Amino acid sequence: MTVTERFLNYITYDTQSDASAPRSQIPSTSKQKDLGKALVKEMQSIGIQDAFMTETGYVYGHIPASPGCESAPCLALLSHMDTATDMSGANVKARIIKHYDGSDIRLSGPDIPDPSAIYTTVEQFPLLKNYTGQDLIVTDGTTLLGADNKAGIAEILTLAEFLMKCMDFPHPPISICFTPDEEIGRSADHIDLDILHASYGYTVDGGAVGDIQYENFNAASAFVTIHGITAHTGYAKGILKNSALIAVEFQTMLPCKETPAFTEGREGFYHLNSISGSSEKTTLEYLIRDHSMELFQAKKQTLLSIAESLNQKYGAGTVDVQISDTYYNMIEKIMPYPELISLAEQAIIQTGVQPVSEPIRGGTDGCRLSYMGLPCPNLCTGGQLGHGRHELISVQSMETVVEILKNLVKLFAEKA
């Protein structure tokens, strides 16, 4: 089966996860296991005999090393089965535009632009131009496509089929894992590293061909509670402590340009995610992000210092700040294994593509896994514009990623 045939099959499964499901419900939606079951069957049919799915919807399988590479460290390849919660992934009606000509794409609706027509335009998405001449897979505009991350699954299993057929092709032992619930941030929670049994790995969950990501934010949440004292407004002089006003003061003491709307690249930020309250009590919730551990710690300290100075002004206990770290930059855990980056870059270059490493302005499964003891950068899938109706991927991108994966396992075998 080709990588495209696989992909078009997987996206017929609705595997949307559900952030509102109780944490005890694993996976968050049982329909994810329908795809899981199909993947196990497929893995067994290509000769991965130990393929199985756990009760919790995690699919595992192992490919033995090529002769002579048995003692090489086991390499894990991971993808997630669920699709984003931003838009439905049910009844995806994908269409392949052969030899895409680089113009605006009408996903659905009347031919003449009118309010009911849905277009992916070059003006809005200049990256379309990169796909001129390729065969582009798009949606009908009513759902997402699901390339995030079913393209990753299709690419990994196309590699797997190749390796099972050509056991002599040099490769280390390979461990495959397909997870549910990545889009709701729960997939790393229940990965069984003993079953995975790998020394390091890659999530195949990135974007444009050539991407290799190994830096993400350090992240924390801060809950700020401001306790006021209420009084009759007519007789409040010297008594009233308006918590809502102190909340405004708190916010204005933060650097005003260090917000998501003013930052990019490796610039961190404070994001006021919510604010609610009255004169009696006001709560603010912040997300704190920075790639640099030093600046990350400094940002947290800034919040504490502001609280301290406001407490001096308005009385002890007026402002309370609770900070909890959410995740850390995986680079700290990747650095001890520089070959994870250098071999990936080499594998990409061997396919004739220039490697690109942009710091992720968020977190990934790989960053959680890296801190759980499985160093795990993120490799490209070729998918673009995920989480929405404009999501697309080209046939050629998926084919190139399969080649990158082949080169990569070969490089790992040669290194061993």
Ligand SMILES: [Zn+2]
């Ligand atoms: Zn993804």
